[in-house]
Amino acid sequence: MQLHVLNSPFSQEQAELLNQLLPTLTDQQKIWLTGYLSAQAALAGSENTALAPSPSAAAPPQPVSKDVTVLYGSQTGNSEGLAKKTAQHLEEKGFQVTLSSMSDFKPNSLKKINNLLIIVSTHGEGDPPDNALSFHEYVHGRRAPKLDHLSFSVLSLGDSSYEFFCQTGKEFDERLKELGGTRLFDRVDCDLDYDEPFSEWLQGVASSLSEGEAAANPQESAEANTQTAASEYSRTNPFYAEVLENINLNGRGSNKETRHLELSLEGSGLVYEPGDSLGIYPTNDPALVDELITTCGWNAEEAVTVHKNGDTLPLKEALTSHFEITVLTKPLLQKMASFTKSEALQALLEEGNEEKLKAYIAGRDLVDAARDFGPFEGTAADFTAILRKIPARLYSIASSLKANEEEVHLTIGAVRYDAHGRERQGVCSILCAERLEPGDKLPVYIQHNQNFKLPENPEAPIIMVGPGTGIAPFRSFMQEREEVGADGKSWLFFGDQHFVTDFLYQTEWQKWLKDGVLTKMDVAFSRDSEEKVYVQHQMKKQSKELFEWLEQGAYVYVCGDEKHMAHDVHNTLLSIIQEEGAMSKEKAESYLANLQQQKRYQRDVY
Structure with a gap:
């Protein structure tokens, strides 16, 4: 118009x-x-x-409340980091800010709040993160109060490759509106590349809160953040860490390949604690990039834009280092529809075909879509403009900085599988397994995670459940406890396929057990017996002693696959509490929820 x-x-x-x-x-x-x-x-x-x-109009304007509460629900630390940036920005604007995780916030206090900002991620199949569960349940329950006095805004984080994209944020936004709240600024749903939408949301919120005062210079905050980021290594300014070691932890004949990676942080100033993660920005497999270019009939040397500031790179380099090509999402296919006359794609996107679309997306990549729905009209530059950036991959850190000065260690399982007639592989895991040598460098940053931390009291007992690569953070826990001389008891539950080939870091665990750093260890190797045995079965066998540890104040940590293992472990814990504590199911659930509230039940699941 x-x-x-x-x-x-x-x-x-x-x-x-x-x-x-x-x-x-x-x-x-x-x-x-x-x-x-x-x-x-x-x-x-x-x-x-x-x-x-x-x-x-002639009446004096109503005074604006300068008190703002910022609540975050975070599993890996992204929402927490953005919440801290939000609080800092608003404090610089003269607001009095209360910053809190949802698990530490007293829900009844909602009645006393005028301005509420919620920053929350969505976990698993549309679920709230662990530290948002109780607050989410309260807000959506019958005890939630009327909030006619409340002004609010929601920033939701998610991944558009999942069906329930930003579901938790959407639920909070709709529910606060139902309870009578008024939106300060419309909800913003962020995909994996969240920096720009977060900046727009923050500016919009600040402008609404100050009724235009902050709008005089909308770029002020973004410039300040850029200057801060340039002086230190971070998610937006990664450090190029040199590879010191790259070792296969699995023995000859194993069905698995698990890489132990040691990276140098020398000169970076980066620090971390046990429980934190390392983000890696990977590159795509050059062979897959060549296949995509050939399938689409593009020129590998054609210049395409890779940044909003107009920077360009040759197409092959851009597809290798900047754009995601291994994951299909509904939003991407919807955008692709404008580049093709394919009736099959149009039909797949029609209302009522959601299950067919979901089935098609699973396990397929951009090469599949190019073959099934091509040829594509327009230039390669037109097409790459609709692609997401390659997101960083987060890995639980497997080392203690106290024990390994200026180093960080990772435990990465190589992902390979067949789907829809083609061999598939993990972007970052296969980069590490096949194309990364000592001396090479990886762009990395530290992702702090306050939701997965050792107890402040070194005498507190800890129970660690980590099958497969879930062992990684517990290696860092043991290294840390050994360095500080912690006296608290420790118990490891570890599982994998075969004892001989898949007992990750076996000699280290046996040494810690011998030296008393590790008090107790139970292992489960599922393919070494006719009946498959997993970590939850070993927990069940030790139910009496495990419950005694809980009663003595033990902290429980679970790391690994969320969909199956973590779900089974959670149910096993409930069963143990119910039986050994002679409780009803409801009381056992309350007991476990209380452990979460006390930060004595923490999960790093994916």
Whole structure:
């Protein structure tokens, strides 16, 4: 739509400027601009009755509450990090900010809050993260109060390759509205590349809170953040860490390949604690990139844009190092539909075909889509403009910084499988397994995770459940406890396929057991007997002693696969508490929920 001088209050020059600007704005920028103009009009109302002739315009504006509560629900630490940035930004704007995880927040306090900001991720199949469970249940329950006084905004984090994208954030947003709250700024749903939408949300929230005061210079905060990031290594400015060691932990004949990676952090200034993760920005398999270019008939040397600032790279390099090509999502296929006349793709995207679409997406990549729905119209540059950036992969750190100064260790399982007639492989895991040599460098950053931490009291007992690569953080726990001389008891439950080939870090665990750093260890190797035995079975066998440890104040940590292992371990814990504590199912669930509230039941699951 074009503005015309004849039917608008703008001059010829103003109309031309607006016609140039408006088509370039994103939806979020338009929303922000609308709010800003509304706020300016409201402020001007008492000075110019011609702009707002209603009797209320002359009344003095109501004072804006300077108190803001920022709540976060975070599994891996992303939401927590953004919540801290939000709090810092608002405090610099003169607001009094209360920052809290949802698990530490007293739900009844909602009645006393005027301004609430929620930053929350979605975990698993649309579930809240562990530290948001109790607050989510309260808000959606019958005890939730009327919130007519509340102004709120929600920033939700997710991954659009999952069916229930940003589900938890959507649920909080809808429920707070149902309870009578008023949106300060519309909910923003962030995909894996969340920096830009987060910045737009933060500016919109700040503008709404201060009724336009913060809108005078909307780029101020973004520039400040960029300057801060440039002075230290972070998610947006990764450190290129040299590979010191890359070893296969599995023995000859194993069905698995698990890489032990040691990276140098020398000169980076990066620090971490046991329980934190390391983010790696991987590159795509060059063979897969070549296959995609050939299938689409593109020129590998064609220049394509890789950054919003206009930077370009040859297509092959851009597809290798910048764009995600191994995952299909519904939003991506919807965008692809504009590049092809494929009736099959149009039919797949029709309403009512959701299950067929879900089945197609599972296990397929961009090469599959190019073969099934091509040829694509337009240039390669047009097509790459709809692709996501390659997201970082997070791995639980398998070392203690106290024991390995200026180093970080990882435990990475190589992912290989067949699907839909083609061999598939994990982007980062196969990079590490097949194309990474000592001396090479990887772009990395530290992802702090306050939701998976050793007890502050070194005498507190700990129970660790970590089959397969879930062993990684517990290696860091043991190294740390050995370095500080912690006296607390420790118990490991570990499982894998075969004792001979798959007992990861076996000699280290046996040494810790011999030296008393590790008090007790139970292992389960599922393929060494006719009946498959897993970690939850070993827990059940030791139920009496395990419950005694819980009663003595033990902390329980679970790391590994969420969908199966963590679910089974959770149910086993409930069963043990119910039987050994002579409790009803409801009381056992309350007991376990209380452990979570006390941070004595922590999970690092994926």
